[in-house]
Amino acid sequence: MTVNSIGVIGAGQMGNGIAHVMALAGYDVVLNDISEEALTRAVEIIQRNMDRQVSREKISAETRDAAMARIATTQELPQVAKTDLIIEAATENEGIKQKIFDSLLPHLAEHTILTSNTSSISITRLASRTDRPEKFMGFHFMNPVPVMQLVELIRGIATDKETYETCLGVVEKLGKTAASAEDFPAFIVNRILMPMINEAVYTLYEGVGNVNSIDQSMKLGANHPMGPLELADFIGLDTCLAIMNVLHDGLADTKYRPCPLLTKYVEAGWLGRKTQRGFYDYRGETPVPTR
């Protein structure tokens, strides 16, 4: 199937990155969010990130302008429904995602492929509640989307070959690399990454190290580009906790229990960079550890 237009639902950090790379690859993009403010902010961020790409001579000013012109925004879900491929990138909460798919269904074009950028939730379960489980799959980008090379492609039990091949073709057009993952909780990247982040929070909780020493240890001692607590703040602590809960519930193994300190940060609304406070406080000029 030929894909010309992409619908992106949720204009947070992932949604704006997905819209960015899709528009640069030549797709017409319809970006949706419930919040007008989120849409305005997303377009500003995309513009800023493309401006930086122009200033570093990664793309030309003409390419940027053409890509920006291909991005439309809307708060109306039915306007997304006629695109060829929809990528749902709203908050990591099954109830929210479920409601979005329920609202989309009556308006969908027959040929439209539905996908979710979920970090962890069962693709088979999300698909089973739609009218097209064979045209449904996981399309999982990594953060920051314009920079990270990988996209995990996850087939639900019913996903057909054409849907998979169409999504693979889109990944290739983006110049990214696809990894195929089976549909089990948190797939590949987060099955491995998130327990490490959770363990870093336990290390902090138990006083084995403080925020600085834990992050420095993993940056300088294991050559990770970001320390695990810095990375958790970057991903969003609400998202990290949601993924740990999916692993814990889905695999029924206590080794995945979320650290109580992670829960406490989320309960405080300290979600990381997006709320300006998490394991670091970002409100000043340089990030300051909160423990």
Ligand SMILES: CC(=O)CC(=O)SCCNC(=O)CCNC(=O)[C@H](O)C(C)(C)COP(=O)(O)OP(=O)(O)OC[C@H]1O[C@@H](n2cnc3c(N)ncnc32)[C@H](O)[C@@H]1OP(=O)(O)O
């Ligand atoms: C939770 C999930 O479901 C799955 C996930 O996504 S897990 C998270 C996966 N992501 C990671 O692990 C990221 C780990 N961190 C890194 O790789 C790096 O720190 C980083 C790429 C984010 C930044 O790299 P850096 O060298 O420290 O910074 P910097 O030199 O400023 O940036 C490198 C490039 O990325 C670009 N960049 C950085 N952050 C960006 C952002 N948020 N959006 C767009 N571009 C960005 C910069 O413009 C720069 O581009 P050029 O090469 O053209 O100059």
Ligand SMILES: NC(=O)C1=CN([C@@H]2O[C@H](COP(=O)(O)OP(=O)(O)OC[C@H]3O[C@@H](n4cnc5c(N)ncnc54)[C@H](OP(=O)(O)O)[C@@H]3O)[C@@H](O)[C@H]2O)C=CC1
């Ligand atoms: N953060 C990461 O590193 C990664 C995240 N993901 C996944 O991507 C998805 C989005 O994550 P991320 O971008 O970080 O989250 P954010 O919190 O940055 O953004 C989520 C956006 O979705 C919006 N939203 C909530 N409900 C709806 C709805 N009903 N309709 C439309 N938009 C809605 C939110 O609006 P409001 O703020 O008003 O609630 C917000 O703007 C999640 O499934 C996450 O697991 C995947 C890979 C990496």
